[in-house]
Amino acid sequence: MAEKTSRVLALLTLLQTHRQWPGPELAERLEVTERTLRRDIERLRELGYRVEATRGAAGGYRLEAGSALPPLLFTDEEAVTMAIGLRVAATQGLVDGAHTTLSALAKFEQVLPSALRQRVNALAGFVQPTTPRGTPVSQELLGQLALACRDRERIRFHYTAAGGTESDRVVEPNTLVAAERNWFLVCWDLQRADWRTLRVDRMARFFGTRVHFSSRELPAADAAEFVQAAVSSVRQRHAASVILDMPLDAVQAYFGPWARGATALSDRRTEWPIGGDSYEVMMSALLWIPADVAYTISGSDEFLAFVRTANEQLARAAERPLVQG
Numbered sequence: 001m002a003e004k005t006s007r008v009l010a011l012l013t014l015l016q017t018h019r020q021w022p023g024p025e026l027a028e029r030l031e032v033t034e035r036t037l038r039r040d041i042e043r044l045r046e047l048g049y050r051v052e053a054t055r056g057a058a059g060g061y062r063l064e065a066g067s068a069l070p071p072l073l074f075t076d077e078e079a080v081t082m083a084i085g086l087r088v089a090a091t092q093g094l095v096d097g098a099h100t101t102l103s104a105l106a107k108f109e110q111v112l113p114s115a116l117r118q119r120v121n122a123l124a125g126f127v128q129p130t131t132p133r134g135t136p137v138s139q140e141l142l143g144q145l146a147l148a149c150r151d152r153e154r155i156r157f158h159y160t161a162a163g164g165t166e167s168d169r170v171v172e173p174n175t176l177v178a179a180e181r182n183w184f185l186v187c188w189d190l191q192r193a194d195w196r197t198l199r200v201d202r203m204a205r206f207f208g209t210r211v212h213f214s215s216r217e218l219p220a221a222d223a224a225e226f227v228q229a230a231v232s233s234v235r236q237r238h239a240a241s242v243i244l245d246m247p248l249d250a251v252q253a254y255f256g257p258w259a260r261g262a263t264a265l266s267d268r269r270t271e272w273p274i275g276g277d278s279y280e281v282m283m284s285a286l287l288w289i290p291a292d293v294a295y296t297i298s299g300s301d302e303f304l305a306f307v308r309t310a311n312e313q314l315a316r317a318a319e320r321p322l323v324q325g
Contacts (some may be wrong), residue, residue, distance in 0.1 A: 007032065011040050015051065015063040020151060020212070022060040079116055135201035137183050142176065144206055145185055149173045152215060154190075156207040159198060171196070172213045175223035179231065186223045188216050195219060197230035220257040229257035238282060239275040240299030244289065246270055254290070279306040 007030060014021060014029060027037045041051050041061060050064040148155045152172070159169050171187035178184075183200040195218070220226035244251060248264040251272060255262075262272045274285045282303065289295055297307060 008040050008043055011037075012044060012049065012063075015044075015049075015061065020054075020060045020062040022212075026061060135182070137200045141203065141206055142183065142200060144208065145173060145200065146176055148208060149175055152212050154209045154211045154213055156205075156209060157203045158205040160202045160204075162202075169198070170209075171198075172216065174216070174218060176200070177223050177227045179224065179227045184227045184231075186218070186226055195226070197227050219252075226257045229260065238277075238279060238300070238303060239273065240282060240297060240303050242272045242274060242286070242289070243296045243298065244270045244272055245294040255288070258285070258288075279303055283307060283310055 010030060011026070014026060023034055023037060027034045030037065030040075032040070041053070044051050052062050052064050054060060054062075145155070147153075154170060154172055156168065156170050158166065160166050170190045171185075172190065174186045174188065176183060176185055185198045185200055185203075187196055187198065188194075189196045218226060220229065243265065245268060246254070247268055248262060248270045251262050251270045252259045255272075259272065262270050265271050274282050276282045276285070279302075283306070286297070286307070297304065
């Protein structure tokens with residue numbers, strides 16, 4: 001009986017994390033047969049949860065909006081984290097974000113015990129997140145995008161690029177990232193057959209297609225790294241190229257999203273463009289090249305002179321004896 005109860009609670013948790021789950025995938029997650037899954041779904045319905053089932057290729061199970069859920073119980077640490085998170089959210093570049101999140105915080109703190117409320121207010125007084133100076137984004141749009149990422153639902157929207165070019169996009173959303181004072185959507189662009197990082201404040205006319213997709217592997221350790229690489233490649237005052245004695249696929253596997261723009265010169269050699277706001281940033285890229293890989297640099301006379309000087313300084317520093325304090 002205990003095992004069945006635990007399984008039903010696990011099923012409820014899964015239904016709460018996605019708007020819709022395909023039956024076979026739910027059964028696989030729970031390690032049960034689809035017949036057992038149907039029985040567990042019926043048990044949830046008997047307990048008062050409204051679970052909708054749809055047939056067909058795009059069918060599955062979903063927990064209907066408005067279903068009565070068990071009360072949320074927080075530990076002291078969880079309550080503090082929630083309150084601090086709400087205070088930070090007030091500064092994260094949402095349209096009317098400060099009013100909405102601080103209003104939610106006031107309601108949340110009303111249900112906290114007095115001692116815990118004092119602890120929350122004391123800690124929050126020393127939390128000073130920086131306020132993004134980017135263009136504010138609609139909370140409704142951000143919520144829609146977050147749900148589409150969670151539910152792996154293809155979406156359509158109108159997009160205005162930095163140069164003013166307008167286009168209609170159909171994408172498979174992966175993750176939302178707050179970076180560089182703006183919100184970005186990491187997604188797979190179906191028309192371009194490639195990963196893209198798109199500014200949320202440049203989107204309009206959002207439309208959810210209700211078409212679900214299978215997850216793709218992001219070409220980076222995480223979405224934040226992917227966004228950082230994409231943003232860095234746009235904001236470059238200086239540029240150079242490196243000829244590596246590495247095949248293109250090895251370069252892409254080693255450098256991940258930072259290898260964007262690399263092209264094969266032959267089966268064994270690759271041209272890798274580097275750039276940055278300063279020569280120091282470009283120099284740091286060279287330090288990531290594996291020690292056993294030969295390479296040559298092509299760039300401006302000023303950058304090549306900077307590299308030679310930096311190498312000489314590093315060599316002299318490495319030869320100096322360590323000064324004991």
